[in-house]
Amino acid sequence: EKRIYRFGHDECGADVTEGTAHDNYTLGGKGANLAEMARIGLPVPPGFTITCQTCMDYARGGNAWPAGTLEAIAEARADLEQRCGKRLGDAADPLLVSVRSGAPISMPGMMDTVLDLGLNDESVLGLAAQTGNDRFAWDSYRRFIQMFANVVMGIDSDLFEHAITRAKAAAGVTADTELDAAALQGLVSTFKQIFAEHVSAAAHPELAGKDGAVAFPQDPEVQLTLAVAAVFGSWDCERARLYRRQNDIADNLGTAVNVQAMAFGNKGETSASGVAFTRNPATGEREFYGDYLVNAQGEDVVAGIRNTRPIEDLRHTPGLEAAGEQLERIFGILEQHYRDMMDIEFTIEQGKLYMLQTRVGKRTATAALKIAVDLEREGVITREEALLRINPAQLDQLMHPQIAKGAERNVIARGLNASPGAAVGGIVFSAADAVAEKEAGRDCVLVRWETTPDDLAGMTAAKGILTSHGGKTSHAAVIARGMGKPCVCGVDALRIDAARKEVAVAGTDLVLHEGDVISIDGGTGEVMLGAVALERPGTTGDLATVLGWADDVRRLGVRANADNPADARLSLELGAEGIGLTRTEHMFLGARKSIIQRFILADTSDERASAAEELSRAQEGDFYEILSAMNGLPVTIRLLDPPLHEFLDNPRDLAVRLAKMECEGASADELARTRALLARIDALSEANPMLGLRGCRLGFAFPELPVLQTHAIARATVRLKREGKNPRPHIMVPLVCLNAEIREMRAIVERAIIDVEVETGVRLGEIPVGTMIELPRAAVMADRIARHADFFSFGTNDLTQTALGFSRDDVEGKVLPAYLEGNIIPRNPFETVDEGVAKLVGMGCELGRAARPGISLGVCGEHGGDPDSIRTFYDLGLDYVSCSPYRVPQARLAAAQATL
Numbered sequence: 048e049k050r051i052y053r054f055g056h057d058e059c060g061a062d063v064t065e066g067t068a069h070d071n072y073t074l075g076g077k078g079a080n081l082a083e084m085a086r087i088g089l090p091v092p093p094g095f096t097i098t099c100q101t102c103m104d105y106a107r108g109g110n111a112w113p114a115g116t117l118e119a120i121a122e123a124r125a126d127l128e129q130r131c132g133k134r135l136g137d138a139a140d141p142l143l144v145s146v147r148s149g150a151p152i153s154m155p156g157m158m159d160t161v162l163d164l165g166l167n168d169e170s171v172l173g174l175a176a177q178t179g180n181d182r183f184a185w186d187s188y189r190r191f192i193q194m195f196a197n198v199v200m201g202i203d204s205d206l207f208e209h210a211i212t213r214a215k216a217a218a219g220v221t222a223d224t225e226l227d228a229a230a231l232q233g234l235v236s237t238f239k240q241i242f243a244e245h246v247s248a249a250a251h252p253e254l255a256g257k258d259g260a261v262a263f264p265q266d267p268e269v270q271l272t273l274a275v276a277a278v279f280g281s282w283d284c285e286r287a288r289l290y291r292r293q294n295d296i297a298d299n300l301g302t303a304v305n306v307q308a309m310a311f312g313n314k315g316e317t318s319a320s321g322v323a324f325t326r327n328p329a330t331g332e333r334e335f336y337g338d339y340l341v342n343a344q345g346e347d348v349v350a351g352i353r354n355t356r357p358i359e360d361l362r363h364t365p366g367l368e369a370a371g372e373q374l375e376r377i378f379g380i381l382e383q384h385y386r387d388m389m390d391i392e393f394t395i396e397q398g399k400l401y402m403l404q405t406r407v408g409k410r411t412a413t414a415a416l417k418i419a420v421d422l423e424r425e426g427v428i429t430r431e432e433a434l435l436r437i438n439p440a441q442l443d444q445l446m447h448p449q450i451a452k453g454a455e456r457n458v459i460a461r462g463l464n465a466s467p468g469a470a471v472g473g474i475v476f477s478a479a480d481a482v483a484e485k486e487a488g489r490d491c492v493l494v495r496w497e498t499t500p501d502d503l504a505g506m507t508a509a510k511g512i513l514t515s516h517g518g519k520t521s522h523a524a525v526i527a528r529g530m531g532k533p534c535v536c537g538v539d540a541l542r543i544d545a546a547r548k549e550v551a552v553a554g555t556d557l558v559l560h561e562g563d564v565i566s567i568d569g570g571t572g573e574v575m576l577g578a579v580a581l582e583r584p585g586t587t588g589d590l591a592t593v594l595g596w597a598d599d600v601r602r603l604g605v606r607a608n609a610d611n612p613a614d615a616r617l618s619l620e621l622g623a624e625g626i627g628l629t630r631t632e633h634m635f636l637g638a639r640k641s642i643i644q645r646f647i648l649a650d651t652s653d654e655r656a657s658a659a660e661e662l663s664r665a666q667e668g669d670f671y672e673i674l675s676a677m678n679g680l681p682v683t684i685r686l687l688d689p690p691l692h693e694f695l696d697n698p699r700d701l702a703v704r705l706a707k708m709e710c711e712g713a714s715a716d717e718l719a720r721t722r723a724l725l726a727r728i729d730a731l732s733e734a735n736p737m738l739g740l741r742g743c744r745l746g747f748a749f750p751e752l753p754v755l756q757t758h759a760i761a762r763a764t765v766r767l768k769r770e771g772k773n774p775r776p777h778i779m780v781p782l783v784c785l786n787a788e789i790r791e792m793r794a795i796v797e798r799a800i801i802d803v804e805v806e807t808g809v810r811l812g813e814i815p816v817g818t819m820i821e822l823p824r825a826a827v828m829a830d831r832i833a834r835h836a837d838f839f840s841f842g843t844n845d846l847t848q849t850a851l852g853f854s855r856d857d858v859e860g861k862v863l864p865a866y867l868e869g870n871i872i873p874r875n876p877f878e879t880v881d882e883g884v885a886k887l888v889g890m891g892c893e894l895g896r897a898a899r900p901g902i903s904l905g906v907c908g909e910h911g912g913d914p915d916s917i918r919t920f921y922d923l924g925l926d927y928v929s930c931s932p933y934r935v936p937q938a939r940l941a942a943a944q945a946t947l
């Protein structure tokens with residue numbers, strides 16, 4: 048088995064690269080793209096990549112080297128030394144390498160990298176002599192010890208940072224860069240001591256000398272072997288696992304390890320390191336975007352340690368102009384080659400440019416749309432490719448609130464507009480507090496100096512992220528954009544004291560405390576005091592263009608689930624082609640609750656009839672509005688579905704009230720009435736309400752219900768017809784499993800329609816009557832049911848519950864997290880339709896069509912808006928999906944992608 052692939056040039060300058068960009072499952076994304084860049088002639092420091100499979104073999108063997116691996120590494124190292132004309136650890140002119148992680152699917156900042164490997168007490172002198180730069184050599188050595196100790200040995204970096212602080216104090220300087228060679232040499236001794244004190248000889252016998260004491264490893268081979276093992280191990284660290292779970296990345300891919308000759312960005316004023324995007328990843332604008340730092344190594348830029356400079360300054364900086372121009376040419380080459388917006392890491396060593404990484408750039412939804420549309424117009428990609436470039440789930444971001452036009456903004460500070468959208472919430476200063484606030488149901492904004500991968504859970508929980516340090520490519524910015532979270536970063540004016548949970552705003556006497564409400568605008572970089580009014584944006588511009596393209600190619604219809612006129616209008620705006628589900632139970636709540644209560648609890652049939660009439664009239668108004676808003680489009684109205692006790696008072700509350708009344712000496716009459724009421728409600732309580740008296744079963748228990756609801760629908764239809772409108776109601780019977788149920792219900796509904804025709808003298812024509820398919824029996828007996836149903840709508844929420852026997856409310860909190868963690872189940876079946884449930888849906892479709900050719904088939908569960916499920920439904924041959932209004936745009940795009 049080939050474990051190692053070379054990339055870059057040999058000693059004669061000839062390219063010896065073995066992999067390509069397509070090998071990312073073998074070489075990891077970083078290795079594959081390093082290979083690709085080298086292959087197309089870009090300046091890449093030479094190196095080699097150890098495969099992802101080796102990482103998994105190493106892990107499966109209980110962290111033991113698979114046979115032959117160490118030998119292969121030794122051989123690749125010797126080859127690299129030959130290609131570079133230098134040797135690791137050489138006392139005269141040493142080679143230094145980085146040991147870099149790189150997974151098949153990018154997990155930015157999640158895993159580890161060690162820089163400057165190969166330095167030891169001898170080679171540091173060689174590096175100094177070769178470069179004529181003592182300071183640089185000692186600075187590199189102390190960086191290496193610090194990184195090696197942290198990444199490979201797990202020693203807290205703070206120990207080293209504190210030592211640096213002490214050294215600066217001793218030297219009377221404030222910046223790291225002001226420490227001279229002698230001071231840095233002193234730091235190296237201190238660092239080695241810290242290392243020796245914190246590594247246990249028992250855990251690392253290979254580092255112990257004859258006297259049993261641990262010392263910093265001097266042998267480059269030991270350094271390299273330990274570093275590779277540590278990078279392999281980082282695949283399985285906690286934060287990497289969390290990231291994979293959140294991003295649906297498999298746990299069995301492993302990471303590759305790239306061993307690469309170092310390029311030095313810290314060799315003085317004509318050296319620099321930076322990160323860049325070929326276009327603006329926040330807006331998609333065609334402009335160079337990125338940051339760099341002069342005289343710095345790569346990590347310094349992302350860590351937000353010093354404030355960076357914008358990339359366009361590069362070509363105006365003495366000594367860096369040529370590299371800056373070359374970099375801009377390379378932006379163009381990479382975009383043409385990859386046909387996409389790219390993300391780049393580079394280093395300039397004494398004026399010479401090196402490319403250290405590229406990958407397809409992460410971007411916000413706004414940018415994804417703009418870039419796809421622009422690339423199509425530039426002729427770089429086809430319209431189909433443009434559609435496939437956009438992640439449908441990301442469109443959800445665009446439905447997120449923005450600051451309302453004309454809203455008053457009390458701006459207290461400004462920073463970088465790192466990730467668009469607006470957030471309002473109380474300030475929190477730690478990830479843990481953000482999580483706690485979210486759990487308490489409160490919105491919060493996470494305020495940090497800069498975020499680190501350990502803040503991930505808090506960033507997920509917060510509404511928005513605000514930092515005082517770091518540029519637009521800092522950790523906070525990159526992760527926030529990936530999550531679609533608003534982010535403002537690098538707000539210099541903020542003086543954060545996380546320990547005291549307060550933040551002062553420089554230049555003002557403002558001091559904010561935990562819980563104080565602020566608003567941030569990630570589109571402008573503004574930080575505002577108090578809660579600013581938010582609004583939802585519409586579907587215009589690039590979104591409209593892309594959705595228009597999607598509508599041209601998709602064959603699956605998209606409808607919305609809407610229960611009220613406002614949602615109906617919203618779904619139209621977002622492109623719904625009808626309403627796939629109107630739930631009528633919400634219409635019985637609020638002020639109307641007392642009417643339905645009277646209906647349920649009525650003593651006489653007269654009382655019940657009068658309550659029914661009142662309910663019917665109230666519903667008629669709702670249906671009138673919805674049918675009017677959706678003029679000409681189908682509106683599927685579901686008859687009452689939930690168990691009746693949902694409309695009644697909670698018996699426990701009522702019992703408490705009764706006890707109180709007894710104490711307070713209420714009249715005997717009143718007490719008797721309340722007791723009777725409580726008895727009634729108790730009688731209606733069920734052991735398992737979701738499988739009890741609900742759905743069409745209600746219609747058999749209370750035959751007035753389907754009649755009064757149908758009357759309301761039919762009368763609203765008559766009114767609209769009289770106004771010359773084109774109402775298109777469809778009446779849907781819920782929770783059917785027996786064909787007699789739909790047969791009887793259909794008869795009741797049809798008679799009720801005739802009642803209204805007689806009453807009004809208006810012919811209503813055929814109002815389609817259909818059924819939900821949400822029980823397994825209905826799916827497998829769908830041919831029988833189809834005889835009495837004009838349409839099916841698959842209720843995949845209940846179908847998932849009943850097919851898997853998962854009570855959603857119980858399982859989502861208790862069972863599923865463990866199942867997902869343990870890979871017992873691949874996805875949450877309530878988010879993405881389960882295979883078995885899909886099989887039932889497919890069976891229902893086939894049987895339904897066989898019995899009634901042309902029967903209309905839709906899906907109205909949550910899955911109707913989920914892109915992966917939409918592909919499944921398209922493949923099963925459904926006619927349409929129906930989802931919540933805000934998911935309509937993503938459903939339109941996903942439906943288009945399913946056909947491509």
Ligand code: ADP
Pocket residue numbers: 092144145146147148155156157158159160162307308309310311312344345346392393394403404
């Ligand atoms: P990550 O995946 O976290 O970005 P990288 O492997 O890309 O980790 O490395 C971390 C930093 O070190 C980056 O800024 C990168 O540019 C820099 N770096 C990595 N290898 C080299 C090298 N051979 N020469 C100079 N800088 C390097």
Ligand code: MG
Pocket residue numbers: 392404
């Ligand atoms: Mg990187």
Ligand code: MG
Pocket residue numbers: 781821842844845
């Ligand atoms: Mg249901």
